Amino acid sequence: MPSLPTIEKDVEKRAEGVANRGAFDAPALAEHDPPLFDYLCRLGDDALILGQRLSEWCGHAPALEVDLSLANLALDLIGQGTHFLGAAGDADRLAFHRDVLDWKNCWLVEQPNGDFAQTIARQFLFSTWQHMLYKRLSASADERIAGIAAKGFKEVAYHREIAADWVIRLGDGTEESTRRMAKGLDWNWRFIPELFEVDDLLETMIERGVAADPRSFEEEFRSAIAAVLVEARLEAPADQRPILGGRRGHHSEHLGHLLAVMQHLPRTYPEASW
Structure with a gap:
């Protein structure tokens, strides 16, 4: 008795028309491409953490319209973070x-909200940078990153516009609003250089055509910031x-407190489904 079944006449012909779908033919997941995984986490973590920060304003903003506006910005950012982390692996985990x-x-992005002016200063600096980044990432060699960035570019354009408008309103407002706006910018200014830092991992992703080189738009960024401040x-x-x-996991004490709130329920009830 033969150990294997007889091959039907048309089996080989049918097999030739089937696309390769075996495990060895499947594209590598981000988890198995450490540089890509890390870069996706950088993009996702930026958006998610700032979204969480902005959500803290819900119910506490100086006016109802501003409350809704900041909540919408938070939702946009959390959505972007979800997409990037989903491309990296299990977004929830x-x-x-x-x-x-x-x-x-x-x-x-992990800096405390402070007063309204400090929050606006943080948003102004980050959204201006993120808007320029997403524009370039829309041409990424990674189709997932390009798609997320193309959609996010439109959202962040609004984030950048509204933050710049508030910088102008507060800066060219009362003596009190001017003082607070200047103080908010001063608090956040020291974190700008990190946005343009290129380490070995980012250099690798730039060479692969996946990441955008932030150094290519640093001058444009500083000119845009200066124009609004004028x-x-x-x-x-x-x-x-x-x-x-x-980018290497070294953070301020503020991130730990933020994560304690954000991660409380999933860590307390790890097997729960919502």
């Missing part, structure tokens, strides 16, 4: 079950010692 040292976001009648803060390390 990455969001709710990583410890603070495993997060790759920049220092700017209209707001504000002086740019003096350059400070740059704060770096967020």
Whole structure:
């Protein structure tokens, strides 16, 4: 008796028309491409952490319209973070079950809200940078990153516009609003250099055509910031010692407190389904 069944006459012919779908033919997942995984986490962590920060304003903003506006910005950012982390792996697990040292976001987005002016200063600086980044990422060699960035580019255009408008309104407003806006910018200014830092991993992703090189638009960024500050009648803060390390998991104490709130339910009830 033969050990294998007889091959039917048309089996080989049918097999030739079937696409390769075996495990060895499947594209590598981000988890199996460490540089890509890390870069996706950087993009996702930036958006998710800032979205979480902005959500803290819900019910506490100075006016109802502003309350809704900040909530909408938070939803946009959390959506972007979800997409990027989903491309990296299990988005829920990455969001709710990583410890603070495993997060790759920049220092700017984890900074406390402070008063309304400090929140606006943080949003103004980050959204201006993110808008320019997404524009370039829309041409990424990674189709997933390109698609997320193309959609996010339209959302972040609004984030950038509304933040710049508030910088001008507060800067060219009352003596009190001017003072607070200047103080908010001064607090966040030291985190700008990290946005343009290129380490070995990012250099690798740039060479692969996956990542955008932030150095290519640093001059454009600084010119855009300066133009808004001129209209707001504000002086740019003096350059400070740059704060770096967020991309390598080195963070301020503020991130730990944020994650304690954000991750509380999933960690308390790890097997629960919602």
